[in-house]
Amino acid sequence: MRALLCIAAVAAGIAVGTARADGLPVLGIDVGGAGVAAPGSPRYVALPVRGATLVARIDRGSGRVLASTVLRERFTIPAVAYDGSPGGLAREGKTLVLISPRATFPRAETPLALVDTSRLRLVTRITLSGDFSFDAVSPDGRWVYLVHYTSPTDPLRYEVRVLDAETATLVTKPIVDPSEPDEQMGGRPLTRVMSPDGRWAYTLYERPGDAPFIHALDTIGRTARCIDLDWLHDSTQLAAVRLVLGDGGRTLRIVSRGKTRAAIDTRTFTAAPAVQEGTFAPSWRLAAVTAAAVLLAAAAALGVLAARHRSGDARSGDSRSA
Secondary structure, X not given: OHHHHHHHHHOOXXXXXXXXXXXXXXXXXXXXXXXXXXXXXXXXXXXEEOOEEEEEEEOOOOOOEEEEEXXXXXXXXXXXXXXXXEOXXXXXXXXXXXXXXXXXXXXXXXXXXXXXXXXXXXXXXXXXXXXXXXXXXXXXXXXXXXXXXXXXXXXXXXXXXXXXXOXXXXXXXXXXXXXXXXXXXXOEEEEEEEOOOOOXXXXXXXXXXXXXXXXXXXXXXXEEEEEEOOOOOOHHHHOOEEEEEEHHHXXXXXXXXXXXXEEEEOOOOEEEEOOOOOOOOOHHHHHHHHHHHHHHXXXXXXXXXXXXXXXXXXXXXXXXXX
């Protein structure tokens, strides 16, 4: 509240316009007022002011406005999932990517703004031909990842593209999972979490009529992995869902209504379902349990065969004695 009052003072004399949605292919989500922050950095907000944008740096402890500037066009901080997860701020805290609010789907062009957060000034304004939304940014701000919508009627048909912020050009090839290069990516982003170093963006997607999946985007290596969650078909298992990183970023848990639904080893990209409420079984443990079960079954089978063999020998000896 204190931050909003300070911003109102900065924007004195400028009427605040109606907020619209950000770059996601759906109206009604705008995180510009809530803002975005990297660990240890101030919070950045973007508010509409008569067709322009007030960008402010806010001290997270006191709510004090540390600096502000006005961009002459309408931009907002991008949401990266339908739960309102914010994006746009590079982990090193020097680059903020803003996107033009979405009014329709599809749109013919997509304006972006790259802001230098140290001086809070516009560095580059980029207009891309076609319909894009923001996805992620590398820790140093060099690579900006965008979702490019390839169908004018279906927002679930898209590809992930990379924008070189230094040259303001798109890299030719889209980002794909090298283990499944021909798989068509499609789904609705429910929630997002970043790795502690800002390199990996983990997004949970749901797919109508199909199992959800985790999209693990390597923002430095410019590659990605898709991790299918075949046992999570029940939509109630994804209610109030969030992603939780643990073990220094080595484990990613899917938590819904206080229950762990699945866990992913972020080093091997293997997933395992929860074995009981609030717990999970790493993939190596499931493999060990499976192997143990197989060995026990084999041992039991060998025991049965040995018993039958001994019984047969006994009967054979009896007949020879007679």
